[in-house]
Amino acid sequence: MMATTDHLPLITMLLHVARVIFILLEVLILFNLLIVVHELGHFLAARWRGLYIEKFGVWFGKPLWKKTINGVQYSLGSLPFGGYVALPQLAPMDIIEGKADVDRARLPKISALDKIIVAIAGPLFSLLLALFFAGIVWAVGYPVGEGDSTTVIGYVLPDSPAQKVGLQPGDKILYVDGKPVSRFSGMNDSIVWDIVGSEGDKIAVKFERDGKVQTVWVEPYKAHTRGWRRKSVRQLLISPAETPIIDKVEPNTPAANAGLRSGDIVRGFDKTPLYHPIALL
Structure with a gap:
C-alpha cells in the first residue's frame, strides 16, 4: 500500500502528460483534415475545369512516398502540417510547393471564371466539412453535463x-x-x-x-x-x-477509516441532503 501511495504523484503527472499529448494529437488530426479537405476542393475543381495539376501532396517536407498517376504527382510528406495542390496556371507558390517542373509560360491561359471557381472550391469544401460535422452532432447529440440539463x-x-x-x-x-x-x-x-x-x-x-x-x-x-x-x-x-461523487479517498484519513471509497455517491451530510459537491466545503 505504501508503494502505491508513494507513486501517486508520478502516476498523476504521467496521466496529465498523456492527456496533454492526446489533446495535441486531436488538434493535429483536425488541423490536417481541414487543410487536406480544403486543398482537395481546389484539386477537384481544377480537374473539373481542365487546369494543369502538377502535384497534390499531403504533408510537407521530404517525401515518404510519391507516385505519378495520369500526370499528377501524389506524395506523402514527412512533416504533418497540412497539404497542398500545385496549380502552375494560378499564382506561383514555389516557396511552399517547390519549384514547378513545367514552364508556366507554355501552359494555356485560363479564364477568370476558372480561377474564381478553383479559388472558391477550397473554402466551399471547408464549409461542407463543417456542415458534415455539425450534422453528426445534430443527429448523434453532444455530451451535456448533469448540471446543464437540470432545473433543480x-x-x-x-x-x-x-x-x-x-x-x-x-x-x-x-x-x-x-x-x-x-x-x-x-x-x-x-x-x-x-x-x-x-x-x-x-x-x-x-x-x-x-x-x-x-x-x-x-x-x-x-x-x-x-x-x-x-x-x-x-x-x-x-x-x-x-451528484456529489467521491473521486479519491486518501489512505489513513477519517473518510478511509469510515469506509468511504472512490465512486461512492454522497446523498447527504449531517442529516442534510446534498445537491452539489460545493456544499461539502
Whole structure:
C-alpha cells in the first residue's frame, strides 16, 4: 500500500502528460483534415475545369512516398502540417510547393471564371466539412453535463438574492420571468438565459418544493464593472444540482477509516441532503 501511495504523484503527472499529448494529437488530426479537405476542393475543381495539376501532396517536407498517376504527382510528406495542390496556371507558390517542373509560360491561359471557381472550391469544401460535422452532432447529440440539463437548484450562495427570498437547494425551478425553463444553462429555454435577458427590478421565479408550486420575486445581482471591462450580467447566484461523487479517498484519513471509497455517491451530510459537491466545503 505504501508503494502505491508513494507513486501517486508520478502516476498523476504521467496521466496529465498523456492527456496533454492526446489533446495535441486531436488538434493535429483536425488541423490536417481541414487543410487536406480544403486543398482537395481546389484539386477537384481544377480537374473539373481542365487546369494543369502538377502535384497534390499531403504533408510537407521530404517525401515518404510519391507516385505519378495520369500526370499528377501524389506524395506523402514527412512533416504533418497540412497539404497542398500545385496549380502552375494560378499564382506561383514555389516557396511552399517547390519549384514547378513545367514552364508556366507554355501552359494555356485560363479564364477568370476558372480561377474564381478553383479559388472558391477550397473554402466551399471547408464549409461542407463543417456542415458534415455539425450534422453528426445534430443527429448523434453532444455530451451535456448533469448540471446543464437540470432545473433543480444545487447550491445557493450565502447572502445571495436567491437566499434572501428563500430559495433552497433541491427546489425545482419551473418558470423564470414568466418563461418555462427546461435546463439550467444554454440558450433560449434555460434559467441562466432567462435571468440574463430579464428586465425590471425583480424577476418572478416559480418553483416546486415538496410537491407544492410557489413563486418568489427576486432582485437579481449585477456586479459593478468599470468602463473598460466587459459589462456583467444579471445573476441569482445559484448553481445547478450535481451528484456529489467521491473521486479519491486518501489512505489513513477519517473518510478511509469510515469506509468511504472512490465512486461512492454522497446523498447527504449531517442529516442534510446534498445537491452539489460545493456544499461539502
